[in-house]
Each structure stands twice: as structure tokens, then as C-alpha cells.
Amino acid sequence: MQYLYKPGAQIKTPAEIAGQVCQQLEESGGLTAKRLLDASRPVDAPLHDEFEWNDSEAAEKYREHQAAHIIRCIVVRPEQVEKEPVRAFVNVTDNARSYRSLDVVLQKTNLREQMLGQALKDLRAFEQKYSTLSELADVFNAIHQFQETAT
Numbered sequence: 175m176q177y178l179y180k181p182g183a184q185i186k187t188p189a190e191i192a193g194q195v196c197q198q199l200e201e202s203g204g205l206t207a208k209r210l211l212d213a214s215r216p217v218d219a220p221l222h223d224e225f226e227w228n229d230s231e232a233a234e235k236y237r238e239h240q241a242a243h244i245i246r247c248i249v250v251r252p253e254q255v256e257k258e259p260v261r262a263f264v265n266v267t268d269n270a271r272s273y274r275s276l277d278v279v280l281q282k283t284n285l286r287e288q289m290l291g292q293a294l295k296d297l298r299a300f301e302q303k304y305s306t307l308s309e310l311a312d313v314f315n316a317i318h319q320f321q322e323t324a325t
Contacts, residue, residue, distance in 0.1 A: 180299075191220045245273050264289055294324060 177193025
């Protein structure tokens with residue numbers, strides 16, 4: 175088996191090494207984020223440099239992660255009550271990477287195109303993740319039809 179990273183992953187350690195570490199953890203008691211972190215604590219561990227070990231800097235990054243989580247969790251209820259709530263803010267690049275309200279994103283052509291591009295990436299990732307499930311063949315066909323019209 176060959177290990178690779180998803181496109182856009184910003185991990186310096188070769189995927190083959192990271193995959194082997196994860197496989198070893200899985201085989202020796204289960205793979206969890208906590209076990210991977212603990213296995214990476216020694217300075218000579220293969221994935222040690224992928225983690226921020228300066229506690230004050232790591233704490234600030236974690237708080238930023240928590241702030242982003244709050245933003246991603248805020249939803250709005252559409253005016254049609256029968257519709258499900260949707261995310262209120264969307265992560266886009268407009269001069270700089272930031273979150274913009276869904277209304278603004280849908281009104282600005284360039285931001286709407288970014289959102290559509292991300293939706294297409296998400297659909298490809300969904301298909302890649304679940305391609306082995308024949309029960310989803312109709313869903314994948316619909317995705318392919320949509321991709322042909324969107325490109």
C-alpha cells in the first residue's frame with residue numbers, strides 16, 4: 175500500500191512515513207489522535223516536527239482553531255421555514271483568507287464561484303471517500319452530470 179496526502183495538505187514529513195507510523199499505532203492498540211501525538215513527542219520521532227511544541231504558541235493556535243470552529247458552527251434559518259439551517263459564514267479568499275456572510279458570498283460573482291469551486295472539490299472528496307459503496311452509484315452519476323455542466 176502506498177500512502178499519499180490529500181491535495182493541499184501542508185505536512186512536511188513524507189506521507190509514506192506518516193502512514194507507517196499510523197499503521198503501527200493501529201496494529202499496536204488502535205490509532206487515535208492522542209496516541210499519534212504521544213508517539214510524536216520524542217524529538218527523534220518521525221512526526222515530531224509536525225507539531226507545535228512551544229506551549230504558548232500552541233495555545234494561541236488552538237484558540238484560533240476554536241474561534242474558527244465557532245464561526246463554522248453558526249447557521250442561519252432560511253426564510254422558508256421548511257428548509258434546514260445553513261452555515262451563516264463561508265471561508266473565502268477576497269484579498270485575504272477570511273469568513274464572509276453567506277448573503278455576501280452569494281451576491282459577489284467571484285466569491286460565489288469560489289464557493290461553487292469548493293463545493294465541487296467537496297463532491298469529488300465525497301465520491302473518493304465512498305466510491306466503494308455501490309449503493310451510492312446514482313449519487314455519483316448525478317455528481318458527474320453536475321460536474322459536466324459546471325465546468
